[in-house]
Amino acid sequence: MSNEKGPDHSRRKERSRQAILAAARALVTEETYEKVTVEAIAARAGVGKQTIYRRWPSKSAVVFAALLALSEDADGQSVTLPDTGDLQADLKLVMRATVEEFADPSFDKLIRALNTEIANDAALAAEYREKLARPLDEAKKARLRSAQKAGQLALDADLDLALEMLYAPLFQSWLHRSRPLTAAYADSLVDATLRAFGPGTGARSAH
Amino acid sequence: MSNEKGPDHSRRKERSRQAILAAARALVTEETYEKVTVEAIAARAGVGKQTIYRRWPSKSAVVFAALLALSEDADGQSVTLPDTGDLQADLKLVMRATVEEFADPSFDKLIRALNTEIANDAALAAEYREKLARPLDEAKKARLRSAQKAGQLALDADLDLALEMLYAPLFQSWLHRSRPLTAAYADSLVDATLRAFGPGTGARSAH
DNA sequence: AAAACGAAACGAGACGAGCCGTATTGAAGT
DNA sequence: ACTTCAATACGGCTCGTCTCGTTTCGTTTT
Numbered sequence: 001m002s003n004e005k006g007p008d009h010s011r012r013k014e015r016s017r018q019a020i021l022a023a024a025r026a027l028v029t030e031e032t033y034e035k036v037t038v039e040a041i042a043a044r045a046g047v048g049k050q051t052i053y054r055r056w057p058s059k060s061a062v063v064f065a066a067l068l069a070l071s072e073d074a075d076g077q078s079v080t081l082p083d084t085g086d087l088q089a090d091l092k093l094v095m096r097a098t099v100e101e102f103a104d105p106s107f108d109k110l111i112r113a114l115n116t117e118i119a120n121d122a123a124l125a126a127e128y129r130e131k132l133a134r135p136l137d138e139a140k141k142a143r144l145r146s147a148q149k150a151g152q153l154a155l156d157a158d159l160d161l162a163l164e165m166l167y168a169p170l171f172q173s174w175l176h177r178s179r180p181l182t183a184a185y186a187d188s189l190v191d192a193t194l195r196a197f198g199p200g201t202g203a204r205s206a207h
Numbered sequence: 208m209s210n211e212k213g214p215d216h217s218r219r220k221e222r223s224r225q226a227i228l229a230a231a232r233a234l235v236t237e238e239t240y241e242k243v244t245v246e247a248i249a250a251r252a253g254v255g256k257q258t259i260y261r262r263w264p265s266k267s268a269v270v271f272a273a274l275l276a277l278s279e280d281a282d283g284q285s286v287t288l289p290d291t292g293d294l295q296a297d298l299k300l301v302m303r304a305t306v307e308e309f310a311d312p313s314f315d316k317l318i319r320a321l322n323t324e325i326a327n328d329a330a331l332a333a334e335y336r337e338k339l340a341r342p343l344d345e346a347k348k349a350r351l352r353s354a355q356k357a358g359q360l361a362l363d364a365d366l367d368l369a370l371e372m373l374y375a376p377l378f379q380s381w382l383h384r385s386r387p388l389t390a391a392y393a394d395s396l397v398d399a400t401l402r403a404f405g406p407g408t409g410a411r412s413a414h
Numbered sequence: 415a416a417a418a419c420g421a422a423a424c425g426a427g428a429c430g431a432g433c434c435g436t437a438t439t440g441a442a443g444t
Numbered sequence: 445a446c447t448t449c450a451a452t453a454c455g456g457c458t459c460g461t462c463t464c465g466t467t468t469c470g471t472t473t474t
Contacts, residue, residue, distance in 0.1 A: 049434090053436080059435095
């Protein structure tokens with residue numbers, strides 16, 4: 001697509017692109033999302049405003065791209081959950097790690113900003129699901145399928161529903177600050193979810 | 208409290224107060240939250256901007272107050288859930304009703320606005336929990352306690368956790384638009400929650 | 415009782431500041 | 445040379461403050 005004839009300007013573009021995303025990320029972690037301005041991002045990145053508007057259509061898009069890029073780096077290629085053969089132990093490990101992530105103030109501000117954007121913009125929400133949520137969910141579901149084969153989870157369990165019941169309460173408690181996020185809470189969620197979807201629970205219907 | 212000597216202007220205050228809150232509510236349901244301006248609220252209410260700023264410190268506070276007032280009216284005094292003696296049926300009724308509420312575009316916009324505010328302001332979040340979330344949760348917990356007495360729920364079930372696992376997935380699915388909200392989905396949540404917290408599940412620990 | 419008074423609350427809108435997104439220009443990179 | 449860039453000016457919009465003249469309504473005077 002960019003195999004044109006002219007001189008190669010991709011290095012400049014890439015450098016300023018990285019600077020913009022880094023500046024956006026830094027500002028979101030420092031201030032609350034509403035206070036982050038395009039002008040501040042440009043100033044911090046040592047970049048003209050027009051350079052930002054050349055690439056992204058709005059402030060939301062820039063910030064969203066910054067958050068996307070963040071986790072694309074972090075993920076590397078493949079996301080895999082631990083699989084020691086003990087589903088309950090593995091899930092508690094993961095859930096406790098998630099609890100600790102939410103305790104980090106920078107992570108907290110970042111995810112709040114991300115949620116503010118996707119809650120009010122259906123298009124961004126779709127992109128978020130596609131690029132961030134889905135890969136993670138697939139990794140989690142892979143672990144659950146492995147547990148089904150090992151007889152630790154009902155064969156007819158609705159894995160999407162199980163994941164929701166595992167994660168949504170944690171997410172909501174954090175979003176609304178309605179209770180402290182502790183390791184014990186993480187464990188309780190795992191225990192309750194396994195009671196609902198464990199082997200022999202007849203997960204499809206309780207009649 | 209207000210047993211001063213001076214003349215009583217409370218009638219004027221109350222009239223303009225109601226007009227402001229009604230205008231704020233109307234605008235939030237018509238536009239998206241970001242597009243609602245204080246000036247628009249003032250114009251719609253037939254009120255000067257200063258009258259708004261005399262009472263509330265910021266735009267967020269006005270809109271939040273408007274949403275609070277809305278449900279204070281709706282609630283009347285006491286919130287009670289149906290109790291036919293069949294917990295599963297009663298919960299499905301309530302969850303299906305909740306699903307339908309979220310399908311209403313006005314309600315959708317309203318709750319998205321409310322969530323945008325409380326997600327980014329810890330003080331508003333606390334007020335929200337105190338005045339809106341808690342009374343509803345207490346009503347739901349009352350129904351669950353009744354079910355415990357009827358032997359339809361484990362006696363040592365963590366009721367707060369059960370409520371979260373029932374409602375948080377619905378809330379998150381709606382917030383992120385990650386799946387269609389159907390009656391079948393509502394039923395699945397009830398079924399799964401009852402499998403986790405039903406009688407004889409040893410709800411406190413699964414060891 | 416009727417009229418005049420005065421304090422509080424009010425509607426309207428001007429104002430400065432900040433931000434958004436666009437347009438222009440001259441410098442720097444390749 | 446040709447492109448991309450930083451810097452900056454700009455119009456438009458919103459916020460929250462401030463001022464000004466008006467309306468409301470209990471009190472006081474007649």
